[in-house]
Amino acid sequence: MNKQFVTILLTMVFFSMNAMAANVEITADNGIEWHQNAQKMVAVGNAKAVRENMTLVADKISAFYRDKKTDGNSKVYRVKSENNVYINDLESKAYADDADYYIEKGIMFLKGKPAKIIAGSDKILADDIIELYLNENKAIARGNAHAKREGNDIFADVMTIFFKTDGKNKDIDKVEVFGNVKIKTATETITGDKGLYMVKEGVATVSGDVEIKQEKNNLKGGYAKINLNTGISKLFASEKNRVKGVFKPKEDQK
Numbered sequence: 001m002n003k004q005f006v007t008i009l010l011t012m013v014f015f016s017m018n019a020m021a022a023n024v025e026i027t028a029d030n031g032i033e034w035h036q037n038a039q040k041m042v043a044v045g046n047a048k049a050v051r052e053n054m055t056l057v058a059d060k061i062s063a064f065y066r067d068k069k070t071d072g073n074s075k076v077y078r079v080k081s082e083n084n085v086y087i088n089d090l091e092s093k094a095y096a097d098d099a100d101y102y103i104e105k106g107i108m109f110l111k112g113k114p115a116k117i118i119a120g121s122d123k124i125l126a127d128d129i130i131e132l133y134l135n136e137n138k139a140i141a142r143g144n145a146h147a148k149r150e151g152n153d154i155f156a157d158v159m160t161i162f163f164k165t166d167g168k169n170k171d172i173d174k175v176e177v178f179g180n181v182k183i184k185t186a187t188e189t190i191t192g193d194k195g196l197y198m199v200k201e202g203v204a205t206v207s208g209d210v211e212i213k214q215e216k217n218n219l220k221g222g223y224a225k226i227n228l229n230t231g232i233s234k235l236f237a238s239e240k241n242r243v244k245g246v247f248k249p250k251e252d253q254k
Helices: 004-015 017-023
Strands: 025-027 032-035 040-051 054-067 074-088 092-102 107-111 115-119 122-126 129-133 138-149 152-166 169-184 189-198 203-214 217-227 232-236 244-246
Touching (some): 115 129, 122 129, 189 217, 203 232
Antiparallel strands (some): 025 040, 040 054, 054 074, 092 107, 115 122, 152 169, 217 232
């Protein structure tokens, strides 16, 4: 996965207070409502918020604010988007049924069946929720989480993506996966209980009742290391699991 995927996470901050006040254009087919007592603005019907190259579209967008005691100005602290949510920054796209962004905490929740983020050929999907923790440099995908890149697929119940900062740049550092882990490459399928993918090295480690399937050949062991760049997999024994395998010649695989 490349740093294009990170763009969608970083540019979510366009909903900061200054941006909402000066640089964001909000339109809606059915109008914009101002609820003074509830301290919120609601755009309904193909609602759209645009700032420079960033666009948020949903059936309904609600911006919640509170008044500052010092100067009397208002501060937006939460933006909630409902139904048919679409976020586009030209390089990355996100889709969800609902999105909820807590600006001060730097947290956004994308919910959908599935919620997904797409950057080039890279995709992150989850049936339950994708949680973006901008201040902590991480994202968590829950519920049949699925990461896809260049013909390789990683599946798990829960997937946590960590980022590292190098000057002004942010890159994906590693991906941790838990529960019903499965890695599919062009030649094999690896399953296990948990895993760790180091992005720079291109190496994934899977542990816990590991099984590797190549056509009708089958290997089992304690943990495996898979190089997604070279396509080479290595299987190792653990204290509880010896390495064992069943190999069938091609003439027996007909």
